[in-house]
Amino acid sequence: MRGHPVTAMHPDHYESPAGLYLHIPFCVAKCGYCAFTSYPCGNAPPPDYLVALRQQAERLARHPMVREQRFATLFVGGGTPTVYGGAELGGLIRECLTLFNFDPEPEVTVEANPNSVELAKLAALREAGVNRLSIGVQSFSDRLLRGIDRSHSRAEALAAVAAARSAGFANLNLDLIYGLPEQSLADWRETIAVALAQNPEHLALYGLSVEEGTPFHRRSEQGGLALPDEETVQEMEDFAYGQLATAGLPRYEISNFARAGRSSRHNENYWHNGNYLGLGAAAVSCLGHLRFRQVPEPERFVRLINDGAPPFIEMEALPPAAAFRETVIMALRMLEGIAVAELAARFGVTPQDYYGKTFVRLQAQGLLAVEDGFLRLTARALPVANQVLAELV
Ligand code: SF4
Structure with a gap:
């Protein structure tokens, strides 16, 4: 049961610049997963x-909905962007930084896998303006890496980190996954220890999720996936969160940990439900209350762009109430939450008024709190965040 309706939506009120993806x-x-x-x-x-991609960037940068838009971050993700060479990828990045209206010191991130980076490629990316590298390490155990079909080894992951430092990257994220098949708590402890020994500025820890349509899902249906039990997974989380906090990488989002000033600005914009423009196959854009999705197949994307046709398959105008709920849910992923005053200014309603009895109940259960004007999940709610957020959808 909802309380007060959403009475306004002021996308322009949210003055933060957009992200380009x-x-x-x-x-x-x-x-496999x-x-x-x-x-x-x-x-x-x-x-x-x-x-x-370059052609689409040129066209969109001139579009009336985009040309006045400021951008603060550029994120090249995948997939594995570094399957391309440093010169070609660096050239595209340099061009985007010129074509779009970027702030003077944008955060520019590239995702990489350990076996697709070497010093020369990373140096070319630095030269092009990339200042943040996100490496998909996932595990420092060769046995576990093989088990999830990763195409790199522990040694390649360590070499990639060393190459990134040599190339001058001072802002490094490592992605790690826990709850892998055959993974013990001891395996995970070792991966965390090795990761921390690399002194990363940022870590992202994801619990393995077995998604429908993947080879892992089929194996799991046939009973062929020996996943750690829930208790072990919980121990893995508790161990990692404690170690990271001690090492100066506190948790700032459900899956993300960073040194002071090193949180991902690009992702923070998503969690604030800010504006973003996505280029390429399967990319999504959200400008104001309009959302666009592009065709997922790369060949079709290339064909449409070559034909001068728009590569969009979906466009929706988000109703204000849906945008309000989405903003609340995204923001609650961050430990600091969101200012109630910001929500009221953007949507003309407070979460207390909008959610009514649901809000009162979640607050009484100690799962939701308003502290210093910020709405946030409590420490008690974080382990069951998905269930709590489902009540606010
Ligand atoms: S999980 Fe593996 S296949 Fe999927 S995007 Fe990452 S590297 Fe590519």
């Missing part, structure tokens, strides 16, 4: 895809 939907090989839009290409990603 470029999607590279190719990987050397496909991992992967549900992302990515296609295996070995070491030969199609050159025409980058050409099409």
Whole structure:
């Protein structure tokens, strides 16, 4: 039961600049658990895809909805963007930084996998303006990496970190996954210890999720996936969160941990439900209350761009109430939550008034709190965040 309606929506009130996202939907090989839009290409990603991306960037940068928009962050994700060479990827990044209206010191992130980076490529990316690298390490155990079909080894992950430092990257994220098949608490402890020994500025820890349509899902249906039990997974989380806090990487979002000043500005914009523009196959854009989704197939994307046709498959105008709920849910992923005054200014209603009895109940259960004007999940709610957020959808 909802209380007061959403009476306003002021997308322009949210003055933070937007994020620009470029999607590279190719990987050397496909991992067994992967549900992302990515296609295996070995070491030969199609050159025409980058050409099409560049064309789309040129067209969109001139579009009336975009040309006045300020941008603060650029994120090149995938897939594995670094399947492409440093010169071609760096060229595209440099061009985007020129074409769009970027703030003077943008955060520019590239996602990489350990076996697709070497010093020369990373130096080319630094040269192009990339100042943040996110490496998909996942585990420092070769046995576990093989078990999830990763195409790299522990040694390659360590070499990638060393190369990133040599290339001058002072802002490094490592992605790690826990709850892997055959993974023990001791395995995870070792991975956390090795990760912390690299002194990363940022860590992202994800619990393995077995998604429908993946090889892991089929194996799991046939009983062929020996996953750790819930209790072990909980111990893995407790151990990691404690170690990271002690090492100066406190948790700032459900899955993300950072040194002071090193949180991901690009992702923080998503969690604030800010504006973003996505380029490439499967990319999503959200400008004001309009959301666009692009065709997922890279070949179709290239064809449409070459034909001068729009590559969008979906466009929706978010009703104010849906935008309000989405903003609340996204923001509650961050430990600091969101200012009630910001929600009231953007949507003309407070969460207390909008959610009414649901809000009162969640507050009484000690799951939701308003502290210093910020709405946030309590420490008690974090382990069951998905259930709590489901009540606010
Ligand atoms: S590297 Fe990442 S995007 Fe590529 S297949 Fe593996 S999990 Fe998916």
